[in-house]
Amino acid sequence: xxSVNHSALTPLKTKLAHAFAKALRLRVQNxxxxxxxxxxxxxxNKNTKISSYxxxxxxxxxxxxxxxxxxxxxxxxxxxxxxxxxxxSSDQTIVSELKTISxxxxxxxxxxxxxxTTSSLLSSEIQELNSLLITYRITTKKLDSQLKLKxxxxxxxxxxxxxxxNDLLETRLLSTQGSGLSPTQFIEYFRQARKSTRSFVYLLMxxxxxxxxxxxxxxxxxxxxxxxNHICYAFxxxxxxxxxxxxxxxxxxxxxxxxxxxxxxxxxxxxSFCRDKYLRLMRPRMEKSIFGNLDQRSxxxxxxxxxxxxxxxxxxxxMAKHIWxxxxxxxxxxxxxxIFQVCRKSRFSEVYMESLNDEALMVSPDAVVRVxxxxxxxxxxxxxxxxxxxxxx
Numbered sequence: 001x002x003s004v005n006h007s008a009l010t011p012l013k014t015k016l017a018h019a020f021a022k023a024l025r026l027r028v029q030n031x032x033x034x035x036x037x038x039x040x041x042x043x044x045n046k047n048t049k050i051s052s053y054x055x056x057x058x059x060x061x062x063x064x065x066x067x068x069x070x071x072x073x074x075x076x077x078x079x080x081x082x083x084x085x086x087x088x089s090s091d092q093t094i095v096s097e098l099k100t101i102s103x104x105x106x107x108x109x110x111x112x113x114x115x116x117t118t119s120s121l122l123s124s125e126i127q128e129l130n131s132l133l134i135t136y137r138i139t140t141k142k143l144d145s146q147l148k149l150k151x152x153x154x155x156x157x158x159x160x161x162x163x164x165x166n167d168l169l170e171t172r173l174l175s176t177q178g179s180g181l182s183p184t185q186f187i188e189y190f191r192q193a194r195k196s197t198r199s200f201v202y203l204l205m206x207x208x209x210x211x212x213x214x215x216x217x218x219x220x221x222x223x224x225x226x227x228x229n230h231i232c233y234a235f236x237x238x239x240x241x242x243x244x245x246x247x248x249x250x251x252x253x254x255x256x257x258x259x260x261x262x263x264x265x266x267x268x269x270x271x272s273f274c275r276d277k278y279l280r281l282m283r284p285r286m287e288k289s290i291f292g293n294l295d296q297r298s299x300x301x302x303x304x305x306x307x308x309x310x311x312x313x314x315x316x317x318x319m320a321k322h323i324w325x326x327x328x329x330x331x332x333x334x335x336x337x338x339i340f341q342v343c344r345k346s347r348f349s350e351v352y353m354e355s356l357n358d359e360a361l362m363v364s365p366d367a368v369v370r371v372x373x374x375x376x377x378x379x380x381x382x383x384x385x386x387x388x389x390x391x392x393x
Contacts, residue, residue: 059124061104064097066131071097073138162271181333183384189329190386193322194376197243200319201236203312211290223373226391233356233391237375242281243323244377247339252327274307274320275300281316335382341374342390352378353390360392369393 071093078086209215219231222238246252252273278300287297299308307317330337342353348361348369355361356375370393378388 056121056124057104057108059121059128061101063124063127063131064100064104066128066135068094068097068101070131070134070138073135077138077141165270181329183381183386186326186329186333186337186379186381187386189322189326190379193319193326196315196319196322197239198236200315201232201239203315204239205232205235207290207312211292213289223391225372230357230391233375234373237373237391239281240374240376243277243320244339247327247330247377250331252324270321270324271307273324274317277320278313278316330379333381338380339377340380341377341388342371344371344373345393346371348390348392352385352387354387356389356391 071090075087075090075094078090205215208218215231216228219226219234223234226234279297282297284294284297288294296308296310296313299310300313307313307320309317340352348355348371353371361369371390372393374388374390376389379386
């Protein structure tokens with residue numbers, strides 16, 4: 001029997017030891033990883049479970065919050081005017097929804113599943129939308145109330161402003177009367193009146209054109225034979241004639257259907273002057289044809305001590321205000337101020353008249369030039385003459 005070689009067995013034992021040690025290390029590592037995975041599994045399962053009903057959870061949460069907000073808005077709204085039933089109902093709703101929110105929180109931390117069906121989700125969304133609708137309605141009601149309050153404040157301030165304007169005008173007239181009025185001051189007021197009148201006539205023509213009026217036909221009905229590029233003068237003559245009618249009367253009285261009102265009031269105010277002149281200038285048929293209704297007329301008729309403000313009425317009010325101020329100034333002169341206009345076919349005179357269509361003067365030096373119609377009236381202040389503006393034939 002051959003003897004065993006110990007030197008040959010030693011390396012073999014060493015290799016086996018290394019192999020067993022490596023296998024043991026791998027097994028220990030695998031067991032450790034398995035334990036770690038086992039420890040993480042509950043949390044992973046919880047996250048998976050939460051994510052499955054999370055949309056429903058959020059929907060219920062937002063629905064409850066919206067309901068609380070709506071109930072709180074109702075609670076505030078019921079304070080004024082006081083409504084005990086509404087306050088009690090809102091309070092109960094708030095308490096109930098706060099309990100629901102608390103229950104949702106507890107179920108979330110306890111990892112208790114919610115009813116995540118489609119109907120439950122839709123029900124929560126409907127509840128949220130209904131609550132938002134209630135909130136918006138209450139907000140709208142509150143804003144409407146604030147708007148009415150602001151409107152009443154605006155009306156009050158307009159009345160105060162009208163009083164202040166009248167007081168200021170009276171103070172100016174008294175101060176100028178004490179220091180002595182001059183025609184130059186009257187000319188300046190008259191210039192402002194002409195400027196505001198031209199702006200109103202331009203706006204009136206624009207409204208008529210927009211309403212489908214034939215402006216040339218309308219101008220020809222006012223002043224027959226006028227040229228198409230001069231139709232604005234026809235409309236100006238119509239407005240001036242209506243607005244300055246009664247200028248020589250102490251209270252600028254209206255000699256038409258409002259005569260009874262003038263008798264009842266010996267003193268005419270600026271606001272009543274604006275109202276009466278508008279109702280006379282803008283006849284019902286004319287206004288309805290331009291605007292399609294009589295809303296502007298209703299506003300003016302129902303106005304008190306202030307004149308309504310719409311773009312059209314503001315332009316008219318600006319014109320009427322300057323004409324009224326001109327009348328008040330005229331009544332303050334020591335010398336009598338009189339208004340005049342030229343009759344049709346009168347001979348043109350540069351002393352009393354200013355031509356608006358100078359081309360008519362260039363026909364022939366020897367020709368007699370006649371007046372077709374007066375556009376802007378003229379004034380006499382003592383010996384001073386303010387020329388009227390005329391359209392020549």
